[in-house]
Amino acid sequence: MSIGNSPEDDRPSIGRVLQQARIAAGLTVEEVSSSTRVRIPIVHAIEDDDFSRCGGDVYARGHIRTVARAVGIDPEPLVQQYDAEHGGRPVPTPAAPLFEAERIRSEPRRPNWTAAMVAAIVAVVGFVGFTLFSGEDEGTSTAHVAEGSSPDKATAKPTPTKPADPKPVPSESAIAAAPLDKVTVKLSATQGKSWISAKDHSGQTLFDGLLLQGQSKTFQDEERVDLVLGNAGSIELFVNGKKVEDQFESGQVERLSYTKGDPEAG
Structure with a gap:
C-alpha cells in the first residue's frame, strides 16, 4: 500500500507564490525592488527560494512580508510556512525594563488647609486678647485724649494665610x-x-x-x-x-x- 503526499507537501513554495503574485499584479522584479527597497538580486533569490542572501531568519521574514505586501497578498501564511521549513521562530528574549518617560511626573503640591486654619484661629485669638487688653486700658487713658477727638477702635479682621499655589502639572510633551x-x-x-x-x-x-x-x-x-x-x-x-x-x-x-x-x- 502506497502512502500519498500530505497537502502541505503539495503546496507551492514561498518563492513560487511570490513570483506568481508579482506576475498577476503586472509588476517586474525591478518595480518590486524600487517600491520595497529590497535589492534586485535578493528579490530574484527569494523567488528561487534561496534565503541565504537575506542575512538571517529575521531579515528573511521581513523581506517576505515586504515583498508580499508589494504584490498584494497576505504575508502571514508565507511567514508561517517559512518558520515551518526553517526550524520555527526563536523564542523572543524578554525585553529589558522599559523606560516609559510619560509615567514619571511630579505630583502637584496640594494646599495645606490645616496650616491655614490653625493660622486663622491663632490670629482670631490674638485679636480678641488685644481687644480685651485695649478695653481695660481705655478707662485710664481717657483724660489724655485731646478734646474733640476720639480714639479709633481696632476693626481689623484676621486675614487667613493664603495657601501656596499648586505647582503646575508637567505638559504632555x-x-x-x-x-x-x-x-x-x-x-x-x-x-x-x-x-x-x-x-x-x-x-x-x-x-x-x-x-x-x-x-x-x-x-x-x-x-x-x-x-x-x-x-x-x-x-x-x-x-x-x-x-x-x-x-x-x-x-x-x-x-x-x-x-x-x-x-x-x-
Whole structure:
C-alpha cells in the first residue's frame, strides 16, 4: 500500500507564490525592488527560494512580508510556512525594563488647609486678647485724649494665610531625561503600521513583529540597540530622550543602531 503526499507537501513554495503574485499584479522584479527597497538580486533569490542572501531568519521574514505586501497578498501564511521549513521562530528574549518617560511626573503640591486654619484661629485669638487688653486700658487713658477727638477702635479682621499655589502639572510633551548609563529607544507608529525587529548588544531578540498605528514600544540596553524598520516612514523615533529627525520614506526598510549619548544611526 502506497502512502500519498500530505497537502502541505503539495503546496507551492514561498518563492513560487511570490513570483506568481508579482506576475498577476503586472509588476517586474525591478518595480518590486524600487517600491520595497529590497535589492534586485535578493528579490530574484527569494523567488528561487534561496534565503541565504537575506542575512538571517529575521531579515528573511521581513523581506517576505515586504515583498508580499508589494504584490498584494497576505504575508502571514508565507511567514508561517517559512518558520515551518526553517526550524520555527526563536523564542523572543524578554525585553529589558522599559523606560516609559510619560509615567514619571511630579505630583502637584496640594494646599495645606490645616496650616491655614490653625493660622486663622491663632490670629482670631490674638485679636480678641488685644481687644480685651485695649478695653481695660481705655478707662485710664481717657483724660489724655485731646478734646474733640476720639480714639479709633481696632476693626481689623484676621486675614487667613493664603495657601501656596499648586505647582503646575508637567505638559504632555515633557519627557524625563533618559538614564546616562543606558541606551533607551522608543518607537511609535504614528503614520501607519510597520514591522520592526529590535536586538540588544549581544544579538538577542528584544522584539520581532508588527507595530500597529497608535502603538508604541520602548527598548533599553546597557550598550546598544539594533533596529530594523520595515516601514520606516510610519515610525516616530526617540533615542535617549531625544527625537530623531531623520526623514524616512513610507515603505522604506531601515537598519539602525544606537548607543548611549546623543542619537547616532549606525
